[in-house]
Amino acid sequence: xxxxxxKSSNELLGRISENDLNFLVEHLEEEELDDPDYYLQxxxxxxxxxxGASPKLVEILRSALQGQDAAEIRWExxxxxx
Numbered sequence: 001x002x003x004x005x006x007k008s009s010n011e012l013l014g015r016i017s018e019n020d021l022n023f024l025v026e027h028l029e030e031e032e033l034d035d036p037d038y039y040l041q042x043x044x045x046x047x048x049x050x051x052g053a054s055p056k057l058v059e060i061l062r063s064a065l066q067g068q069d070a071a072e073i074r075w076e077x078x079x080x081x082x
Contacts, residue, residue, distance in 0.1 A: 016060060041070045
């Protein structure tokens with residue numbers, strides 16, 4: 001599993017699957033290879049829904065916004081056995 005955090009507050013927002021991470025990597029710009037940080041806008045999340053993002057991923061990304069129009073998230077691999 002992959003843990004998603006609000007980058008500014010370091011709050012754990014939830015866990016996503018490897019497929020969800022692949023979706024993010026395919027649809028968001030990375031500054032460098034394996035960059036764990038992403039900038040999100042409300043419109044981007046709405047677009048993800050239309051492109052078939054999982055409901056769990058959309059829910060977690062929306063929670064990152066916390067009523068704002070944009071937010072930064074970061075991810076890290078969960079070392080717990082699956």
